[in-house]
Amino acid sequence: MKVRTRFAPSPTGKMHVGNLRTAVFGYLISKKHQGDYILRIEDTDQERKVEGALELIYDTLKLCQMTVDEGPLVGGSYGPYIQSERLSIYPKYAKQLVDQGDAYYCFCDENRLVGLRKEAENNKVPFLYDGFCRHLSKEEAEKRIATGEKPVIRQKVPKEGTVVYDDLVYGKMTFQNNLLEDQILMKSNGYPTYNFANVIDDHLMKITHVVRGNEYLTATPKYNLLYEKLGFEKPIYIHLPMVVDEKGKRLGKRHGSVSFMELYQQGYLPEAIVNYLVLLGWKPESTQEIFSLSELISEFDPKRINKAPAKYDIKKLQWVNAHYIKKLSLEDLFAITYPHLEKEYGKLDKKWTMHLVKIFQKHLSYGAGIVGLTRIFFHESYEIEKEALEFLENNDKSADVINLFWEKILKLDKWEVNEIVNVINEVGKALNVKGKDLFMSIRIAVSGGMHGPELPDTIYLLGKEKINENIKKVI
Numbered sequence: 001m002k003v004r005t006r007f008a009p010s011p012t013g014k015m016h017v018g019n020l021r022t023a024v025f026g027y028l029i030s031k032k033h034q035g036d037y038i039l040r041i042e043d044t045d046q047e048r049k050v051e052g053a054l055e056l057i058y059d060t061l062k063l064c065q066m067t068v069d070e071g072p073l074v075g076g077s078y079g080p081y082i083q084s085e086r087l088s089i090y091p092k093y094a095k096q097l098v099d100q101g102d103a104y105y106c107f108c109d110e111n112r113l114v115g116l117r118k119e120a121e122n123n124k125v126p127f128l129y130d131g132f133c134r135h136l137s138k139e140e141a142e143k144r145i146a147t148g149e150k151p152v153i154r155q156k157v158p159k160e161g162t163v164v165y166d167d168l169v170y171g172k173m174t175f176q177n178n179l180l181e182d183q184i185l186m187k188s189n190g191y192p193t194y195n196f197a198n199v200i201d202d203h204l205m206k207i208t209h210v211v212r213g214n215e216y217l218t219a220t221p222k223y224n225l226l227y228e229k230l231g232f233e234k235p236i237y238i239h240l241p242m243v244v245d246e247k248g249k250r251l252g253k254r255h256g257s258v259s260f261m262e263l264y265q266q267g268y269l270p271e272a273i274v275n276y277l278v279l280l281g282w283k284p285e286s287t288q289e290i291f292s293l294s295e296l297i298s299e300f301d302p303k304r305i306n307k308a309p310a311k312y313d314i315k316k317l318q319w320v321n322a323h324y325i326k327k328l329s330l331e332d333l334f335a336i337t338y339p340h341l342e343k344e345y346g347k348l349d350k351k352w353t354m355h356l357v358k359i360f361q362k363h364l365s366y367g368a369g370i371v372g373l374t375r376i377f378f379h380e381s382y383e384i385e386k387e388a389l390e391f392l393e394n395n396d397k398s399a400d401v402i403n404l405f406w407e408k409i410l411k412l413d414k415w416e417v418n419e420i421v422n423v424i425n426e427v428g429k430a431l432n433v434k435g436k437d438l439f440m441s442i443r444i445a446v447s448g449g450m451h452g453p454e455l456p457d458t459i460y461l462l463g464k465e466k467i468n469e470n471i472k473k474v475i
Helices: 017-032 053-063 090-100 110-122 138-146 194-204 220-230 260-265 270-278 293-299 314-325 330-345 350-359 367-373 386-393 398-410 417-431 436-447 455-474
Strands: 004-007 036-039 103-106 152-155 162-167 171-176 184-186 209-213 236-240
Touching: 004 017, 004 209, 017 036, 017 053, 017 209, 017 236, 017 260, 017 270, 017 293, 053 260, 090 103, 090 152, 090 184, 090 194, 090 220, 103 138, 152 220, 162 220, 162 236, 171 220, 184 194, 194 220, 260 270, 270 293, 270 314, 330 350, 330 367, 350 455, 386 398, 386 436, 398 417, 398 436, 398 455, 417 436, 417 455, 436 455
Parallel strands: 004 036, 209 236
Antiparallel strands: 103 152, 152 184, 162 171
16 A cells, blocks of 8 residues: 555645644655655635635745645646635535435524524533434425525434544544534535545545644544545544643744744744654654754654644754754855845845854854844944953053054955954064963954954954944043
């Protein structure tokens, strides 16, 4: 049996990290077994469809290097791969269920359903449709349809017995049938619900492994009843633990940048995001945490997915991302940092900026972080820190070092790092000063502080004019 997994998002907005993690896990399972990875767009809820969301899905998968074997853009033998283009498929199966007595027409209007929901809320019990139309005869239902009424079709769930199924993560799951609702399969407008369409499509597209969030654990019994009544073979289920915040609350939009594109635009690398998301709820056999996509495919075992909620930790993501940033070429490093510098400070010289970002490469955890690290090179104000001032006051060599450095640096014709190094060495040799007395004195004079990047780089980036202004204030 060839392994076939699917990622089936709805185009209702940005792709958040929980959704992308589901996509990644499905991809790894299929590729681990040399199987097929299918993209299916589930857009039967047209009211929630968001302009541009479809393109975000395509762009995200491309950036994350998850190649789709079948889908809207690449085609395949089981298309169409957009549910709204498959509307002619679902009524046949709904009618089959009605004819078998496993589904029924429901004419309850919204007012009645709202009343039932309010009653359940008042009684503090979960809402379940009460089966008011469950016992209508087929003939009576067809007469009402003939007069223009537009019913929904509901699944007729048995009211006795249990549904039992195995999940690769959560093990044996057992549900009482009398606690399952007669869910809607087909809406009155002719569109299938997600709960019906996903079963039909998974069967027709020969999906072998269904990977989705654990919020579907309680819906799966109803899906399995549909598989049985339609004579379909059930897939292998892999339900993923939910992603929560630091307080254990379900991760939502209120947490800020939890969508892939927002993270990407802040300078997080797609391969780092994928690497981190796999670690949300899954542990490798070794202590290794940094994986390439090919390594993840080789190492991934869904049986090592944890049942417990996975905590989204932005600091851990930054730690992972920093590993990838350290390996970037200078051009790629420039690409993820310059837009943030330009937004903050306006257009900058490329050569100067590339030098700037390069010296901070090993300290950077995401692209936008470059702004906070480099403020010293953009601030107009110059103020000597208290600790630095004390150093100058207690060091009898500092004044001579600063004066000679000032004299020599202003005469420098070629403003390059190696030339600046020569000036510093000349000052030290002329005054027989070295170490902290030499380097710290100059650093404080040019920057006002005792810490920062390598001194020659700091001087180069500040520039001769700024160096001159700063030293005037300290002498």
